[in-house]
Amino acid sequence: MDSKASSLLFIAFLCLISTSTAFNITRILAQYPEFASFNDLLSQSGLAQEMNSRQTITVLALDNGSIDGLSGRPLDIAKRILSAHVILDYYDQIKLSKLQKASTIVTTLYQASGVAEERQGFLNISRTAEGIKFGSAMKGAPLSASLVKSVYSQPYNISVLQVSEPIETPGIENMAPPPPPGTAAVPKKTPAPAPSTKTPPAAPPTAKTPAKSPAKSPSKAPAPSKEGPSTPPAPSEGPSTPTEAPAEGPVADEAPAVAPAKAASSRMHVAGATVVIGLFACIMGF
Template sequence: MSPSLVRSASLLFSCCVLLSSTATAFNITRLLDQYPDFKTFNDLLTQTKVNQQINQRQTITVLTVADDKMSEVSSKPVEAIKKILSTHVILDYYDTQKLKNIKTGSSVLTTLLQTTGTASSQEGFLNVTLKDDKIVFTSAVKNARRNVTLTRSVAAQPFNISVLEVSGPIIVPGLDAAPNAPVAAPAPMKAHAPAPTPHKKKQVAKSPEAKTPEAEAPSDDALSPDDAPASSPTEADAPAADKKSPAPSKSSAGGKGFVLPGFGLIVILMLVASFLTSQ
C-alpha cells in the first residue's frame, strides 16, 4: 500500500472520529446561555439537574419557555418543577419542518418524564396536533389545557438536538400534586396509636394479681379456726391425765380395803385359838 493511501485513510478516519464526537457533544446550558430570554428556564434546568439528563442524550428536542411565561412554574416545589421541565424534553429530534409534516394531524411524543419512573397514566407523553396551520402541544393526560403552541425554532443541531420555543409551559393535570403524597406518612403513626391499648390491658391483667394477696388474708383467718379446734383436743387430753391421777388414789383405797380382810382373819384366828385353849 502506498504512503499516500495510508495518509488518506488515516485522515478519513480522523474526520469520522471528529464528526462523531461533535455530533453528540452538546451542552444545553451553554446553548441557552446565548439567549437571555430563557434565563429562568435555563436556571431551573440546572437547579433540578434535568440539564444533565439532556446532555446524556444523543437525540433530543427541548421545548423552552420565555422568562415572562415562567412564573406559573417557578412558584411550584422543586420536585414539581423537575417533572414539568421533564415534560418539555422530547426523546426524539423534531424541527419545525418535521412537525409540519405530521400527516395524521396528531401524534404522541414520549418525554423525558416517562423514563424517570415517576410518571403515572399518560403523564410522560405529549400530544402534538397540527390545527389551523398551528402546531399545538398538549399533555396526553385527560382534560389537559390545549393552549400551548409552537412559537419559533431557537437552535438546532440536525438529528441531535433541537430547541423550540413554545408560547407557555405545558402543565400536566395533577402533576404538581404528586409531592403531597408523602403526607400519607402520618398513617403509620395512626397505626401505632392502638399500640398503647395492649399495655393498658396488661395493666388490667396485673390488677387481679394484686388481689391475690387479699385472697391470702381470708386463708389466714381460716387457719385460726382450725388451730382453735386443734387446741381443744389438747385441753381434752388434760382431763385424761387428771383421770389417771385418781387411779393411784383408788389403788391406795384398794390397799386400805385389803387391810380390813387381814384384820378380820386375825380376829378369827384369835377366836379359834381362844376356843382351842378353852377346850
C-alpha cells in the same frame, strides 16, 4: 504504522467523548440571548444537568417574554413544569410535518421522574389547521402552545423548538414533593411498635393473678382460726405448758424452804434419838 495507530486511538477517544456527552443544553442556549431566562431557570433548577445526561431529547423552549410567568414561581414547581417541556425523543420540523396521526402522545422528562400522576408525564402533539400544537395528555387539557420555529437541531441527539407559551399540565403545581427513600420503610415500621404497645396491656392480667392469690391466702388464714376453736385441746395445752413452766419457778424457790424443814426435822429426830439413847444408857447404868 505508529501514526495510523495513534490516529485511530484519537478517533476512538473523540467517539467516546461524543457518546458520553452528546450535547450541552446550557452552551446551546447561550448562543441565543432571547432564551437567556429559560437557560438560567434550567441551570438553577438542576434540570439542565438531567437533560445533558440523556442521549436524545427535544426541548420546547420559551423566550424571555413567554417565561415571565414561570420565573416568579417556586423553583421546584418551575422544574416540574419545564421538565414537561422536554420530550424523550427527537422531533424537528421535518419529522413533525410527517406525522401520520392527527395526534401523537409522547413521553417527557417529567414522566421519567417517577412522580407524575395519571398522564401528567405525557404530551399531546396535534396537527391542526393552525399548525402544530402541544398540550398535556391529561384529560381535558388544552392545546395551548403553538410551534413557533426550530431553534437548533443536532440529529438525532437534540432538537430545540420554540413554543408560544408554557404548556399547562393539570395538577402539576399542587403536587407535594416526593418523600425521600428512607421515609416510605419508616411508615411501615410505625405499625410494628403498635403491637409492642399493646403487649403491656396484657401484663395487667398477670398482675391481677398475683392479686387474686393474696386474696385467697387471707381467705385461707381464717381457716386455721376456725380449726383453732374446733380443736380446743390445742389452746388448753398452750396454757398447760405455761403453767408448768412457772410451776418449776416456784418449786425452785420453795426448794430452799423445804430443805430447812427437812433439816429441822432430822435434827429433831437426832436430838430425840440422842435423848432416847441417853435415857437408855442411864437405865442400863443403874
